[in-house]
Amino acid sequence: MKIVIIDYGAGNIQSIKFAIQRLGYEAILSHDVETIQSADKVIFPGVGEASSAMEKLRSTGLDTLIPQLKQPVLGICLGMQLMCNYSEEGNTKGLGIFDVNVVKFSNNVKVPQIGWNTLTDLKSTLFKGIREQEYMYLVHSFYAPICAETIAVTNYEMDYSSALKKDNFYGVQFHPEKSSSAGELLLKNFLELK
Incomplete structure (x- = not known):
């Protein structure tokens, strides 16, 4: 199986690569269009700030490639947020895969949210074997509100x-590669999607 992690200079890609190796698979890091198109599974990571990350995607043409991919694609953290229509962070137009706008947590809570928080209302084979109220590791100041494409819910202020999830596209706000055995199971479920 050919697994490609999109390398566009905005990701903690080594920790994802190591998590995949622990599952017995190898992943390629690439920003090459043909390499990404020919992958069986694509992982779209992201750490950092939305507008500069989108700028990097635009400069390489990945902003037009990613929404056209037909194989399973997993966006992680900022990767998931960039797959949405828009982000308040840097007033950024996203890839428009998920029909929701990313907004900032209010000043009533500490941002970024850093640490472990629970998942509820799990609605996809992505969560096979993962129980309700499972803890995952998060680091973020912006979030996607509940929408028609929501397949898991976390509470922080709300x-x-x-x-x-939409069609072949999946996104997770948490970091599965930093979320212990539950996160590794989620990555395994993604890699085993038919």
């Missing part, structure tokens, strides 16, 4: 989407 309920928000901790995972999204």
